[in-house]
Amino acid sequence: MRDGVTSTADLVRSGVSRYTIDTRCRPGGPWLRLLPGVILLTPGSPTRLQQVRAAALYTGPESVITGVDALHAHGLPALPLPPRVHVLQRPNQRLNGHDFLLLERTTRRPPTTTRSDLHLATPARATLDAARREQHPLRLHQLLAAVLRAGLATATELLDELDxxxxxxAAAPRAALRQLTGG
Structure with a gap:
């Protein structure tokens, strides 16, 4: 268990009965089911970190946190968080997204770094996974500029990742990168 998030399987392995788990997860109970098989053991609404942990537990050890949540973990906390945690999963994995979880299957699993037991996409991949989904041109420009300014990735790395x-x-991020780099 980390940050108050654990799996049902871990609770059962530690001796907690399924009946107790179900009872504690009822409306008004002290626990909350965040995702199938994933439980929040602290009262109240989950924090974003707890949602990220729940997403990682639900999707398994081969999944990768990407997008803005990965960029936050890489050192860009000022970026506004999207409504859902973006997670890359294996192409043969058939999990469903949920309220706060955006799942994307990929055949091109990125190299990862691990921070606080979370597998994170590299800054270039995380940036472009976020950029491909950003609909607002100004926010797209700000996202790319923040990553370049922070030195998390170079324009060349971002363009290589796009290719x-x-x-x-990819068209909007490519155009925004051209604008940011002067061609």
Whole structure:
């Protein structure tokens, strides 16, 4: 258990009965089911970190946290968080997204770094995973500029990642990078 988030399987392995788990997870109870098989053991609404932990537990050890949540962990806390935690999963994994969870299957699993037991996409991949989904041109520009300014990735790394990845949603980030770098 980290940050008050654990799996049902871990609770059962530690001797907590399924009946007790179900009882404590009822409305008004002290625990909350965040995702199937994932429980928040602290009262109240989950923090973003607890949501990220729940997403990682739900999707398994081969999943990768990407997008703005990964960029926060890499040292860019000023970026506004999107409504959902973006997680890359294996192409053969068939989990469903939930209220705060955006799942994306990928055949091109990025290299990862591990921080606080979370597998994070590299800054270049995390940036472009977020950028491909950003609909607002000003926010897209601010996202790319913040990453470049912080030195988390270079324009060349971002362009290389754009070329290597999916072409879906790549036109706007490519144009914004051209604008930021002067061509």
């Amino acid at each position: 290597a990845g999916s072409k879906r949603g």
